[in-house]
Amino acid sequence: MGETIPIAVPRKGRPLEAVLDRLAGLAGAEELADGVISTLRHEKAITKGDLEPETDVYRRLADYSSSSEGPDYTLLRDDREGFPRRIVFDSAEIPLEGERRIRLIGREEPFRALRTHEFALGFDSADLVLEEVVELGAGPVERIADLNARIDPTETDVRVAGGLGDTVYHTLMVTPETAPEAAPIDRAFLASYEGPLCIVPRYERLVRAVLGKRVLDGISFRYPEHGREEEAAIAAHGAGVYLTVTGSTARDHGLVLGEELFPSETVLLENAAERRSSPAVEAVRNLIAPAPAETELVV
CATH class of the missing domain: 3.40.190.10 (Periplasmic binding protein-like II)
Structure with missing residues (x-):
């Protein structure tokens, strides 16, 4: 056999x-x-x-x-x-x-x-x-x-x-107020950004690896409150990274989609x-x- x-x-x-x-x-x-x-x-x-x-x-x-x-x-x-x-x-x-x-x-x-x-x-x-x-x-x-x-x-x-x-993507998303004027919402934007970046706690090490240490200077991680929808939490903090397929839920919360940082x-x-x-x-x-x-x- x-x-x-x-x-x-x-x-x-x-x-x-x-x-x-x-x-x-x-x-x-x-x-x-x-x-x-x-x-x-x-x-x-x-x-x-x-x-x-x-x-x-x-x-x-x-x-x-x-x-x-x-x-x-x-x-x-x-x-x-x-x-x-x-x-x-x-x-x-x-x-x-x-x-x-x-x-x-x-x-x-x-x-x-x-x-x-x-x-x-x-x-x-x-x-x-x-x-x-x-x-x-x-x-x-x-x-x-x-x-x-x-x-x-x-x-x-x-x-x-x-x-x-x-493939779905870990995508950078920001509120219109946080978005740069006449510039892409990408890693270069994050390199100059200082402020909160909302992520799901289990993805913290993943996000650190995907972005690299140089980009993370001046950035502080924030996490969604228990039971709160991830996109809603990102909208409250102004910027974040989360998984997207079509991005429709993010847009429903008024978020602007930026660079697809990494394929999941x-x-x-x-x-x-x-x-x-x-x-x-x-x-x-x-x-x-x-x-x-x-x-x-x-x-």
Whole structure:
């Protein structure tokens, strides 16, 4: 019997959907991908209170995971009010050509599972790499391709192998009163700006890496109050950085969008030490590695 190669993946959300869309082109994976995505979107709507469930969460979990062919799901506590139980992805197998298979295994933070050598391959948000291991420098990190150059090889064996192109951006946004006259709202503006910059606390290290130490002189970070919408908090402080897809919510709060500072994207990660130890892992890595045309990544 052929080898089964485990791959760590997120349990829910846009990054998992990006992974499933990528793997849907592999033999027999289209139906699996569509089924998992539709199931998790349905369960998200129930958790948010947008849908009323017909059965309790344990019955739904049993129904979803009843097939011996998978996929399997599990329960986690959501962080919404009341901490409801939420059904999330657990695992699934995808057969490849020959007798080789890959097994997708859900993890809360796949990057950390690769750091501890539990997996040779995994998918996670590029943001987490910035938040965890990328060194802070005087200059900015502007592209996903810059990540590997800023990872200390004594800190981790994990590297970014490619991106999936599910790109949203950490975007600079300001109020009209803060915006410069007849000049771009970009890093150069921030280099001369002195005052508050509102960010989500978990992104502080990411923003420091993306902007670089030189730009941060004279800037003081501020954070949204608990329960307050991020764009509303940025509008109150005059300037900030937050994720945007279309920017419509930011504009609704009277904000002007500036430079897209860094792409937030799902990336293929590899633990180089583990990958080199297995020809099978190397073959699977080459099969699923994203093509350059599909991503912001340039390596």
